Amino acid sequence: MTAVVETRSRRRLPGGRAAYAYVAPFFVVFAAFSVYPWLDTAWVSLHDVSLSTYNHQTWVGLGNYRNLFTNSFFWNAFRNTITIGIISTVPQLCLALGIAHLLNYRLRGKTFFRVAMLMPYATSLAAATVIFIELFTPDGGLINWFLHSLLHLPAVDWQGNKWASQVAVSTIVTWRWTGYNALIYLAGMQTIDTALYEASALDGASRWHQFRYVTLPGLRPTILFTIVVSTIGATQLFGEPLLFDPTHQPNGGSEHQYQTLGLLMYQQGWTYDHLGLASATAWTMFVIIVLAVLTNLGLARRRERRERRWRHAAEVAA
Amino acid sequence: VTSTVSRQAAAVPAEPAVPAPPRNRSARRGTHGALKPTWVTYLLLGLVTLVSVIPLYYTTVMASHTNHEMAAKVPPLLPNGSLFTNLRAALKLAPLNQGLINSVIVSSCVTIGTVAFCTLGGFAFAKLRFRGSGLLLAFCVGTMMVPTQMGIIPLYMLMARLGLAGHLPSVILPTLVTAFGVFFMRQYLTSAVPDELIEAAFVDGAGSFRVFLSIVVPAARPAMAVLAMLTFLTTWNDFFWPIIALNSQNPTIQVSFQSLATGYAPQQSVIMAGTLYGVVPVLVVFAVLGKHIVGGVMQGALKG
Numbered sequence: 001m002t003a004v005v006e007t008r009s010r011r012r013l014p015g016g017r018a019a020y021a022y023v024a025p026f027f028v029v030f031a032a033f034s035v036y037p038w039l040d041t042a043w044v045s046l047h048d049v050s051l052s053t054y055n056h057q058t059w060v061g062l063g064n065y066r067n068l069f070t071n072s073f074f075w076n077a078f079r080n081t082i083t084i085g086i087i088s089t090v091p092q093l094c095l096a097l098g099i100a101h102l103l104n105y106r107l108r109g110k111t112f113f114r115v116a117m118l119m120p121y122a123t124s125l126a127a128a129t130v131i132f133i134e135l136f137t138p139d140g141g142l143i144n145w146f147l148h149s150l151l152h153l154p155a156v157d158w159q160g161n162k163w164a165s166q167v168a169v170s171t172i173v174t175w176r177w178t179g180y181n182a183l184i185y186l187a188g189m190q191t192i193d194t195a196l197y198e199a200s201a202l203d204g205a206s207r208w209h210q211f212r213y214v215t216l217p218g219l220r221p222t223i224l225f226t227i228v229v230s231t232i233g234a235t236q237l238f239g240e241p242l243l244f245d246p247t248h249q250p251n252g253g254s255e256h257q258y259q260t261l262g263l264l265m266y267q268q269g270w271t272y273d274h275l276g277l278a279s280a281t282a283w284t285m286f287v288i289i290v291l292a293v294l295t296n297l298g299l300a301r302r303r304e305r306r307e308r309r310w311r312h313a314a315e316v317a318a
Numbered sequence: 319v320t321s322t323v324s325r326q327a328a329a330v331p332a333e334p335a336v337p338a339p340p341r342n343r344s345a346r347r348g349t350h351g352a353l354k355p356t357w358v359t360y361l362l363l364g365l366v367t368l369v370s371v372i373p374l375y376y377t378t379v380m381a382s383h384t385n386h387e388m389a390a391k392v393p394p395l396l397p398n399g400s401l402f403t404n405l406r407a408a409l410k411l412a413p414l415n416q417g418l419i420n421s422v423i424v425s426s427c428v429t430i431g432t433v434a435f436c437t438l439g440g441f442a443f444a445k446l447r448f449r450g451s452g453l454l455l456a457f458c459v460g461t462m463m464v465p466t467q468m469g470i471i472p473l474y475m476l477m478a479r480l481g482l483a484g485h486l487p488s489v490i491l492p493t494l495v496t497a498f499g500v501f502f503m504r505q506y507l508t509s510a511v512p513d514e515l516i517e518a519a520f521v522d523g524a525g526s527f528r529v530f531l532s533i534v535v536p537a538a539r540p541a542m543a544v545l546a547m548l549t550f551l552t553t554w555n556d557f558f559w560p561i562i563a564l565n566s567q568n569p570t571i572q573v574s575f576q577s578l579a580t581g582y583a584p585q586q587s588v589i590m591a592g593t594l595y596g597v598v599p600v601l602v603v604f605a606v607l608g609k610h611i612v613g614g615v616m617q618g619a620l621k622g
Contacts, residue, residue, distance in 0.1 A: 020448060026435050026500055044471060124555035124600070125555065132373065140388070281467075286468050
């Protein structure tokens, strides 16, 4: 906690030119293979370009962006990205919180449980998606068999139905990342001072109250971080919806029912060879991420300020 | 460069992520005062474990039946004897072995590069004074927000121009360093190595690289191990850039899965057998190192 503050005053060690040499490998590689491509994407987004005319680009100004924002496929992908993002992130983080709470008990065999929770994270998304396609097969898949034969519910069309297909794609994301987030929450929970629990127990707080008034506030920075990171991941969702389509084309289903912005960008660039439009989509995604992250941080800060005011008022009143 | 890497930003420590030796475990706050579990706790955890493992288990079931058996009214729930037949068919269909070899090469190169360069960079940011360090570090952290999509078109053109498209260096070079890695090592080294120690070495006339080799690297070893594990896993599972840069003649394992479903009538059992073949090596490593990987994820997450 104090590390950041302390380093500023302590960092008086000589560095000189050698320091630049040490950060140089990072920045040289990063500049060549990350920063340069990002900037070039911005440049390309202002041109009419295809793979064969990459070196003879035609300037179109903001034309690609205008095309994009008047394109119904863009808005469809935009909406899908948001809905799939919500269906995959919200249950994922809530479940992770609950699981972390369970893992925080004084367990027998806790290493076993922790490793088991992390198994999906070790499974690649390519493999996980292949597996879930089989489980979600409308006719004869394990999930529909379970729903239909055991629970006597109607079978679900996990490919054709818009919401069902989005739930299916989100399930893959949720399966892979819930355990990972649970461990991150668990690490956060273990830094909460146990004296707080003891004090609240003396005050007669129930377990739910302890969770609500001790655990959750203590975890707030960790929760904020997982929300930010999940938002970044959800905005660029690509592999799961690409592979979930039986044709392995970036359509996001026969009616584009689960086409995300990441897929749309890939389709514009690699299927239709509109590199300018694809680049414009990529930069739009970046702007969306920045806005989403800033919104999250802003909301968190406002809440914090409001609570500090309340606490202050309560102290004054007392 | 992958979404997984940016996910790991959650694992950014604000305090040194001291990978806890076993003796620390029981003394860690929160463990000794933790609640006593009841049978409900174990029941719920058992359910979650089941959900984590069932898809992998059912893959084994599907991979060991013929397609015909899988189509039965009641899907089989236990493994059967056709695993090796399906596996042979899968290996004929997709270059899985080459995919595995390529993935080992790529992941090893990326891991070695990332750990070496990021430790070096992290050391400079944590312990050395130089003009613009604050700005450079802020830039480094900010780039974790950039989606993979933003670079792939120019990157592909660049690789084509360099004659690397379709070859392994095209997937190794771009991920040879990560912003996450630099920040991770910087956070760790800031308080893992006392300034006095480094000052004393400088007074004794050691150069900064000497200091790096004989003081910083030994102290950084636990964090380097964590970074190495996370980087290897992320690179192994990376999908987006490899599928663009490589092709089915020279794939990584993730790319080679694509060849399983092609052909006139894709056979589920064969697809599952191939998938299993590609996943098992990671899961075996994971089972052996699982405890350490769990520790790595958690220690990296301290004060996210």
